[in-house]
Amino acid sequence: MNTHPVPKNETARVKALRNYNILDTLNEAEFDRLTELASIICDVPISLITLIDEDRQWFKSVIGLDVKETPRDIAFCRHTIMDTSILEVEDATKDDRFKNNEFVLNDPNVRFYAGYPLIDTQGHALGSLCVIDDKPRALTTKQKRALELLSKEAISLIIERRQKEELRNFEKLFNLSNDLVFVGGTDGYFKRINPAFTRIFGWTEDQLLNTRSFEFYHPDDIAASEKELEKLGKGQSTVNFLQRFRTSSGKYKAIEWTSTPEPSTGSIFGIGRDVSELILKEKQLAASEERQRIFFENSLGVMFTHDLKGKFLSINNAAADVLGHPRDKIMKASLYDLNPDRKDAVDAYLARIQLEKSIKGQTSTPQKDGTVKIWLYNSVFENTGDHEPYVIVDGMDITDRYRLEKDLVRTTQMLEETNRVARVGGWELDMGTGKISWTSVTKDIHGVSAGYEPDLSSGINFYKEGEDRERIIRVIDKAISTGNPWNEELQLVTANGEEIWVRALGNAAFEDGKCIRLYGTFQDINDYKLAELALKKSMDTQEKLNLVLLEQLEVIQQQDKTIEKIREFEFLADSIPQMVWTSNADGSFDYYNKHWYNYTGLTPEETKEKGWDTVLHPDDVKNDFALWEQAVATGQPYQSEIRLKRASDAVYKWHLARALAMRDENGNVIKWFGSCTDIDEYKRALDLENRISQFEDFNRIVAHNLRGPAGSIDMILNMMSASDTREEKDEYLKMLKQSSSTLIETLNELMKVLEVRNNQNLPYDDCDLNDITLNVKQMLTGQIISKKAIISTHFHIAVMKFPKMYLESIFYNMISNSLKYSKTDVPPEIDITAQNKAGRMVLVFSDNGIGIDMKRHAKNIFKLNHTFHSGYDSKGVGLFMTKTQIETFGGTISVESKPGAGSKFTITF
Missing domain, CATH: 3.30.450.20 (PAS domain)
Known part of the structure; x- marks a missing residue:
């Protein structure tokens, strides 16, 4: 027995249901009266009007149940829509189709069911009108007939509801249409017009309805209009009839009419469109095409068209010159005729343009004098449907440029090779922006990567500390102030720690007495x-x-x-x-x-x-x-x-x-x-520096992570002392114990981090973002309660790989900052989201706090010991530490904020 039946016309049935636009609508009294009547007639506690889509059974009206829908696979009504007559189940526990149904086994303990399908005029069973009881029973003949009549009334309401909706939509379309819509008579008078008539022509509705339409027509169009009216009177339609209609200002607008008569009523239904601008544009287009033709023929650029077999369709004088033949000869030829030795290349070009629709390239054509012209081309496949497809080609003669570029490339390669062999690099400093540019050889001499971005301070610090560094500073200062060039042999220490000798040469460029640029060369003379x-x-x-x-x-x-x-x-x-x-x-x-x-x-x-x-x-x-x-x-x-x-x-x-x-x-x-x-x-010193940096980072984490729980304990103690009732004191005592536990757990986690630091092995944990948030909230319980803060989370990814203590520190800094910098009279609202974007984890912390003036503080927002608001207990460490931790693990952090409008921090890993 099929317990999951599907009608043969299922696709059309569901489409018809959706066309009625009734699913998920509000309750309507007309439908509720039908279900109530069905319940009374059949003397049952439950009565439903159901509609069934692909996945569910939705109730348009329901009596006796508290739900609005159920899954389709457990609905009794999915069997009802398989037939056109009543489905009656006297005892569901004895029916193989329903005895294991969860509505039979559990509440509402269905025993009796009877339903009539709701079938529209096209034969689609949209749902059912059904009655349900928790006791076995059977309907009388009159009750069955009543249920059938009520089901037909229900489908009538559904159809009538759609008709009313369509009528309302038509009225909206009639009133809002930019086109002219009217109902008229064969006597030449309008019976009804839409507001577009008044907007377009400027006449009032009374003037248009009480004046024969011929009074508005252009005198030269009256005869043709009379003939069209005669045709309409004989029952023939008018399509795209062009007529000039006078406006209230005395000017005429060109209107294109399409009209249909209704012989039974003598009415004419019509739609008109203002095509005045279109006609004007057609005239302008003709003039524009003539100008384009003149431009095409006299343009200095290469321009021509050809069909998909390579035959030329048009060509200008410049193209004829590049192709090396007279225009009249080219117009009788094809691409194959001009390239007899390159048939395969022409075949490939024609195949490619049809496939890719747009291609660019470079080609050459021989001239009569034996020379060759080089030119760039851009070909576009054109297929508008109005004519056979063709290709538009525009190009540029680059023969002279091509030869110059080849010479330049050859010269540049020789220069670069010479510099590389001689170990000579270049550099330049823009005094306005402070930006320094190094050539690749200069970077190689300094032992830095190709992507290294130098600045003046770091560039000078490469020179060996002492006399060499002091001397380069002196000559640079002198060049900036007096313009004196320099040529010095100095020692520097490369990024790899190697001491080498270099020759540094520099010059200064001045403008209006001010140094605007320093530039020079840099040579490795170590061996020498x-x-x-x-x-x-x-x-x-x-x-x-x-x-x-x-x-x-x-x-x-x-x-x-x-x-x-x-x-x-x-x-x-x-x-x-x-x-x-x-x-x-x-x-x-x-x-x-x-x-x-x-x-x-x-x-x-x-x-x-x-x-x-x-x-x-x-x-x-x-x-x-x-x-x-x-x-x-x-x-x-x-x-x-x-x-x-x-x-x-x-x-x-x-x-x-x-x-x-x-x-x-x-x-x-x-x-x-x-x-x-x-x-x-050098390596040992570098290792020592890294270890010192790690322990400084750990100390900052300790200071920040213990500050929150300790502050919460102090705040809870203050609230306990101010409390008047035993219940409040007990509640604060629970919170105090929880903060104490959080403090102990934080200390344990910090000890684990210290062990990891000592072992120089930092593992990644499976961090549950909800647990992390809960731990931080426990640390900050006192502040959250005192400020009535609301913290909401939207974690599309609940778990991420990260060192737990560091991630908890990041969450702590973000949330505690939002609490600290909240508005005094507005409860803080903190929203945290996590999602995967393009394979990367993105965390976003946003709040409604006092915000940051980014125009003033954007450059210093993540720097150590920088604060942005007075009157707060701020050390300028939190954001610096957070950015350091994030970047340590390959992440980035950015901020968007405005004073008074809150802040939004985005972290990406």
Whole structure:
């Protein structure tokens, strides 16, 4: 037996039901009278008028139940709409279709059911009129007949209701239509007109109804109007009849009429539209098209059209010149004729324009003199339906620009390559905005990433502290004040901690006596400078040897590969306190200086046999070998921070390993030159700084997270002392215990965070946002009660991965700030939402507080020790700490606020 029946015309039935616009409407007395009458006639406690859509049974009228709808799959009436006659169930507990129904097993304990389907004029069963009892029984013949009549009355009310609605809609359409709507007679008089007549023509309704319409027609249109009226009198309709109608100002408007006669009443029903502007625009369009034709033919830009087979339909003079043929010849040809050797390219172009509808590109066409013209084109597929599809092409002759651009690109590449090889970069400082721009070589010299954004302070701080930094400050100040350029050789400390020598050159640009710009170049001269310093030192102690070395340097500059050059390189490499090594183009090592052997304790034979494996820290092997293999494969510079074991004490120390490739005149790598610099002290200092920062962050969390519970306890104690009744004191005592528990739990959580800090391992928890909110509310119980605050949440995602203590600290800061900066006479309203947008978690905290003046404080809102309102116990720590915590875990925070209009903080992870 089918316990879930569906009518064969289900789709049409549901559509018809929705067309009646009755679902989810308010109670109506007419329907309520029918259900009450059915209940009285059948002597039952429950009577319903039901309507059934795809998923539910909705009650238009109900007596004896407190619900307005039920799921369709448990409705008795879903069986009633399967037939056109009454469905009667005398005892539902004995009927296989209903004995397990929850309305039979539970309240209202249905036993008896009888219902007639509500069938409209199209045969759609929309629902039923039914009666229900909690005792088994059967209807009499008269009761069944009465139920049938009432069901027909119900469907009549539904149909009549829609007709009334349609009539009201027609009246609205009649009154609000911008078109002219009328009812007239064959005598030429209007019987009824809509308000559009008065708006468009300016006549009053009485003037239009009491004057024969021919009085308003243009004299030249009267004869044609009489013929149209005769046709209407014979029962023929009028379609798109154009007529000029006089306005109250004496001017005429062009009206397009469509009218239909009703012979039985002698009435004419018509609609008119003011097409005066349209006719005017058509005239203007014709003039515009003529101007466009003149523009098209005389334009300096390339313009032509062609069909989908490539045949030319139109072309201007500039296009004919670019295509290299006279216009009359091109108009007889196609794209294939002008490109006989590029048939496949033309085929591909025609196929692509039909598929993509709009394409851009660059092409070339040969000229009669053997030259080639380069031009850009933009093709658009046009298919308006009024004619065969075609393609519009506009373009531009870029032959001269193309050649200049190629020369410019070639020159730019040569300049960039020269700068890269010479290690020369550029820089510029806009004195107005304070913005500094560095070229890629300049960033590479400083050891920063390509995305690094410098400023004047950080740029100066790269220079070695002491004389070098003071000297660059002096020459910059002098250039700004007097315009003097500078050329200095100075030492700086790169982002990687390496001390290198650079040559800094700068100039100043002035306007109206004021420095507006500083600019210059920046060159890595470290190798040169180290050699120079070593040379000078050697000259001081061994002048005679120095002279010999200088002579040898001149020889080295003229001979690329000599034994003397190798010896000098080895001498220089052995004299510096760094490990120096070289390798062949394939990455095989062939030289190490003395410092390598002294540090590692390896002999040349052991080094050749074992290489770096015995001295490199096991945890660094995989990453370092991968970086070296990548450098060898690509020819890009190699750089890696590694730990090398010192032979004297077997201690691993941090080193910065770097290598650059030497290339031949064809750009092929022929040699690698590398070094290892001791950066162990720098790494240890950096680690110490990070640990100090972590404990400072923890201290701020402790101060903030304990402040709330402690403040709540103090506030509750004050309220207890002011309380007069035992019940209030007991209630405050419960709150005090809860705040005390929250304080203890907060301390425990802080201890867990401290343990994590000490282990340098911060885990992510499954944080329930509702629990987090509840914990914070408990911390701030006193403030929430005293200010009568309302905190509402809308969590579309209830759980997120995050360190719980940090997330709770963020929630605490956001909510406590909203409570603190609330209006004195308005209870705080705090709304918290959480949702996933484009794969990212978005938290929003908004309130109705006093707000922040963003024009004054936008730049400082998240800075340490900045406050924005006087008279509040504010330290300027909360927002700074919150932003720090959020950014630590890869998130961002932004704020929208106006004074007196509250604040909205958006956090994205």
